[in-house]
Amino acid sequence: xxxxxxxxxxxxxxxxxxxxxxxxxxxxxxxxxxxxxxxxxxxxxxxxxxxxxxxxxxxxxxxxxxxxxxxxxxxxxxxxxxxxxxxxxxxxxxxxxxxxxxxxxxxxxxxxxxxxxxxxxxxxxxxxxxxxxxxxxxxxxxxxxxxxxxxxxxxxxxxxxxxxxxxxxxxxxxxxxxxxxxxxxxxxxxxxxxxxxxxxxxxxxxxxxxxxxxxxxxxxxxxxxxxxxxxxxxxxxxxxxxxxxxxxxxxxxxxxxxxxxxxxxxxxxxxxxxxxxxxxxxxxxxxxxxxxxxxxxxxxxxxxx
Numbered sequence: 001x002x003x004x005x006x007x008x009x010x011x012x013x014x015x016x017x018x019x020x021x022x023x024x025x026x027x028x029x030x031x032x033x034x035x036x037x038x039x040x041x042x043x044x045x046x047x048x049x050x051x052x053x054x055x056x057x058x059x060x061x062x063x064x065x066x067x068x069x070x071x072x073x074x075x076x077x078x079x080x081x082x083x084x085x086x087x088x089x090x091x092x093x094x095x096x097x098x099x100x101x102x103x104x105x106x107x108x109x110x111x112x113x114x115x116x117x118x119x120x121x122x123x124x125x126x127x128x129x130x131x132x133x134x135x136x137x138x139x140x141x142x143x144x145x146x147x148x149x150x151x152x153x154x155x156x157x158x159x160x161x162x163x164x165x166x167x168x169x170x171x172x173x174x175x176x177x178x179x180x181x182x183x184x185x186x187x188x189x190x191x192x193x194x195x196x197x198x199x200x201x202x203x204x205x206x207x208x209x210x211x212x213x214x215x216x217x218x219x220x221x222x223x224x225x226x227x228x229x230x231x232x233x234x235x236x237x238x239x240x241x242x243x244x245x246x247x248x249x250x251x252x253x254x255x256x257x258x259x260x261x262x263x264x265x266x267x268x269x270x271x272x273x274x275x276x277x278x279x280x281x282x283x284x285x286x287x288x289x290x291x292x293x294x295x296x297x298x299x300x301x302x303x304x305x
Contacts, residue, residue, distance in 0.1 A: 003091060006052035009287065013045035014198045022206035028262050029269040031217035033276035035187070038211055040280035042194045046102065047287035049198075053095030056088045102197035109192050113185075116247040117147050124155055134173075136161065143242030144235075145250035146176040148185035155248075160239065168235040171227035172251050175235075178222035179249040184215040213255050220259055221268070229263045236260055 018041060021027070027034030124147070128135035137143075139157040142164070147153040154176045164172065179185070191211045195203055223232045236256050244250040 003052045003055035003088070006048050006055055006287070007091060010045050010048035010052060011202060013041050013048060013283075014202050015204050017041060018204035018207040018210075022204065022210040026269075026272050027210070027214060027276075028217065028258075029266060030272040030276050031214045031221065031268070033273035033280070035211065035214045035218070037276045037280040037283070038191070038207070038214070039187075040283045042191060042207075044283045044287045046098070046194060046197070047284075049095055049098045051287050053092055053099075056092045056095070060088050060092065098197050102193060105193040105196035109189050109196070113189060113247050114149065117149055120245055120247060121147050121149075121151065121153055124153055128155065141242060142238045143250070143252065144172045144176060144239050145242070145245060145248040146179050147245075147248050148180055148183065152180045154180070157242075163238050164235055165231075167227050167231035168238070171223045171232035172235040172239065174226035175219045175223040175232070175251055176249070178219040179215070182215075182218065184219070184249060185247075187215060188212065213258070215249070216253070216255065216259060217262070219249075220263070224263070233260045233263045 018038075021034075021038070021041070124135045124137070128137045130136075133154060135153050135155045137155060137157045140159045141157060142159040143155075143157045144160055145155055147155065154173065156172070160172070161169070188208075188211065191208055195208055220232060220236075236251060236259060239250075239252040240256040242250060242252040244253055
């Protein structure tokens with residue numbers, strides 16, 4: 001594929017396709033497969049951008065038989081002419097910018113998020129009562145959230161204990177423990193970094209919100225298997241107005257009504273899940289091969305020198 005084709009694919013995977021997927025209703029019945037598809041789209045967008053950069057570099061530098069560049073930018077200018085040369089150099093610059101922004105975003109998101117969690121964890125350990133695996137805040141408002149990490153915490157309030165019955169309490173704790181077991185925080189960090197890597201006018205503003213909803217649905221499904229639909233629904237309603245500290249994964253939130261309606265609706269669909277998994281595999285194949293094959297070819301040429 002040519003550089004323009006890869007660049008167009010990267011633009012589609014970073015903006016319009018995530019926007020359409022975020023507006024779809026079927027992920028509510030296949031959250032795990034939908035999250036896999038979201039991950040495939042994010043990876044494919046990055047790989048497509050890098051593929052466009054490799055294709056442009058091959059036109060500018062013309063690798064020789066040994067795999068090393070045989071021409072420089074000056075000779076490429078004479079060969080391509082000003083218009084095409086400027087287009088290729090600009091496309092290569094955008095690719096390098098995306099790569100640099102991605103590297104910076106990964107480090108920044110990881111550092112900032114962990115710093116916030118460490119600070120909040122310290123406050124919780126100082127202010128909350130310790131009851132086994134729980135940290136209990138002396139707050140009347142029902143709330144429940146978890147702080148992921150090596151030293152994870154599940155935090156609830158006195159209001160939660162006083163409001164929820166045993167089945168509802170089991171449901172809300174199972175929800176938070178599902179977040180910790182599956183390390184949903186790492187999934188959200190990766191999407192946040194990819195979101196920050198692409199320019200604002202390209203990326204979809206709905207992607208992060210859709211992924212946050214999906215990880216909540218996965219935790220809801222784990223809680224349903226433990227305590228049932230009705231107790232979880234009541235617990236979510238009770239904790240809906242609870243705060244969501246930065247870096248934490250909370251049971252409440254703005255999507256509570258949607259999640260409670262889902263509990264009363266149709267169960268997850270195996271057919272939708274299968275289709276989403278197949279789509280995720282298809283989305284990854286083209287850009288992955290396009291990146292892997294040139295790298296393997298270059299590596300073979302260099303090792304064979």
